[in-house]
Amino acid sequence: MGRVSLKTVGVRFKRASKVYTFAAGDLELRPGDRVVLETERGTALGKIVSSPEELDGPPAQPLKKVLRVANEEDLQTEEKNRVFEREAFEECGKCIRERNLPMKLLSVESLFDRSKVVFYFASEGRVDFRELVRELARRFHTRIEMRQVGVRDEAKIVGGVGCCGRELCCAKWLSEFAPISVRMAKSQNIALNPAKISGICGRLMCCLAYEHKMYEELSRGMPKVGKRISTHLGEGKVIRRNTLERSFVIFTDGGEVEVPLDEFKARKGELPPAKPEADPQTNSKENQSQQRERPKVRPPRQRRPKQGAGQPDSGAVEQLRQEQEDKPSEAGEKQPRENAPPSGSSRRRRRRKKKPSQSRETKKDG
Template sequence: MPETQPGPLPPDQPHSSESGGEEAALHFYKIRFRARSQECTASAHADDLVRGDQVMVRTEQGPEPATIVSRCPTLVGETIERPVLFRIQRRASNEEREKYAALPILEQEAFRICRRQIDSLRLPMHLVRVERFFNGSKIIFYFTAESRVDFRELVKALVQEFRTRVEMRQIGVRHETQMTGGLGACGRELCCATFLSRFDSVSIKMAKAQDLPLNPAKISGVCNRLLCCLTYEYETYRVMKKGMPRAGRSVLLEGKTYHVTRQLPLMGRVAVVGGDGEERLLTEEEWRAAEPVARPPGRKGPGRKGAGPGRRSGDDSSEENDPTGED
C-alpha cells in the first residue's frame, strides 16, 4: 500500500445482526500495509481478528493486504476520534498470503534495478523506497534530490523493464526518515514512522517556550530538523505561562524590587533576584500580587521591536522558523 493516504471511502450498508434487524457493530483495528509502514486505523464487522492476522482492506486502488497490529479499545456508543479511511473486508486467502509474502522481494528487486539505472544515467537523486501495488498495476519510486531532476529516460527504462505504470515521487528529508524509520533520543520508535500522519510546522520559539537548550544537537531529530515532539506540549506551556512575569522584567513585592530571571510554569513559580543578590522563588500568589516596575523612558526591553543589534529577544518575541517544510 503506497504511503499516500487514499481518500475517504463510502460507508458500508447496514448489516443485520443474527439477533435481529439491528445494524452490526463496527470494531476498530490498527493495521500496517508494510512491515515498516505507518499504523492506520481500519474498521471491520469481524470481532475475532488478532495480532498477526492478514486481511484484505478496501482502498481506492482496490483490495490491498495488511497485517493486524492491535485492536482499538472502544466503549459502547463511543465514536472513534480519528477518521477511518479503511475498511477490512475479510481475511486473506492462502494464495493472497503467499503473494503478500513475496511482495517485499519484488520491491527489493525493483529497488536494485532502479538504482542501477540511476547510476547508469548519472542522475543526481537518492532512491529511498519502492512500493508496488498488490495487483501489480503500478510501482511508485520515492527519491530525494537537492533540486528538480529530469527522470524521463529513467521512467522509460523502468516501464520497459516492469511493463506497468511507473511513478517517480520526490520527497523531503522528513518523509525519508518517516519511511526508513529508526529510534529517537527518547529510545522509542520515531513518531513519524508510527502515528504522525502529517508534519506540522516546528519553530525555535517552541523550544524557547519550554526552556529547552537551544543546542541543535539536542533539539533536532534523525532528519536533522527540529523535533516534531516540540509541538506536543507547546500550547500547554503557553497557557501555563500566561500572566506570568516575563524574564527580564522587574516587579515590586513587599517594598523590594526583584528582577525576573526565569519562569517555572510546571511549578507555577517565578525565579527572581533582588538588588542585593537575593535569589527567590515566587509562588503564584506572590507573583500575581507583585506590581510591575515601569521601565525608564526610552529604554526598550528584551523581545520588543527596536531592540539594538545583537540583543537577544525574549521568549515570546521570536518567530524563527525551522526549515521543516518539505522540499
C-alpha cells in the same frame, strides 16, 4: 424503521502509517488480524489495529470494504512481493547511477496484485525521470510511479536513531507530522541552538510539541523574563522562570530571590506597582522621537514694502533722525539744504561742472 448500524474497523498498511477506516461487514475481526482489502489503488493487504465499532447512521464518505481474512496463500503472495521490492530497488539504483540522475532512491512499494510499483525518492530539485520510467516499465512489465518526498518523509522511510538514543518517533509510531515552531522551544526554556533542537532531517524535532500545551498551562500568569515587578519578597527584575516548579527568580538589591507563583498571584493586588527602570538610552531615544514627531511651527514672514530706485529706507531714516536728536550738534557742521537734490543727482552735476573747469585751467597754463 429501525436505525441501521455499520460495523467499521481501523486498518494500517505499514508501520507508523495512517489508520484508515473500512467497513467490516459480517466478518468477525480482531486487532492483529491480516486482511485483504479493497482500496482506491486496487487490492491490498493490511493489519487491523482497532476493535470493530458500530457506526450509527451513514458515513460522511463511502467506505471501502474488507474482502476477507488473509489466508496462507495471501501471506505467501505478500512475502513474494517483499522479495520483488528488494530486487526492484537494486535494479532502479543501477539505472539511476548509469544515467547519473540527481536523486536518492529511498524505498519501493508493490501493490498486492503487482498492478503498479511505486518508487519513493528524494531530490533537492526537479528530476527528469521519463527515460528511467520507460526503462523500468520495460523490465518489470507493470505500471511505474515515481514519487518524490520531503526530508521529513525521508527520515520516516529510512529510519534512524535520534539524539535521545531511541528510535525515531516518525519511523516507529508517529503517523502524522504536526507543525513545529521555535515558540515551542522558548516556552520550555530550551536553548535555541539549531544543533540541539533539530532532528536528523534538519527540521525542528517533533518531540517539541509533546509537552508544549502543558508548559503553556503551567506558565500562565507568570511574569516574563526581563520585566520589573514588585513582590512580597522585594522588588526586582525577573531573570529566570522555573515552569515545572511554578516559580520564578528575581534579582533584587540583596541578590537573587525565588518567588512561588501561587503566592505571587495571591498577594498581587496588595502590592504597589514596581517603579520602571531609568534607562538613559531609551529616554534619549524617546525624546528624539518626540522631537521628530512635533510639527515645526514657523512664525509668519513680515513682508517689507517695495521701495523705488533712489529712495532711502524709511526705517534707516527714522534711526538717523533719532541719533541726530540725541547727539549735540557739532560746531562747524554744515546743515544740509532743505531743497537740496538727492545725493545721486548732485554728484552727477558736480562731475559735469568739473570737467569744463579743468579743461579751462589747462588752456590758461598752456
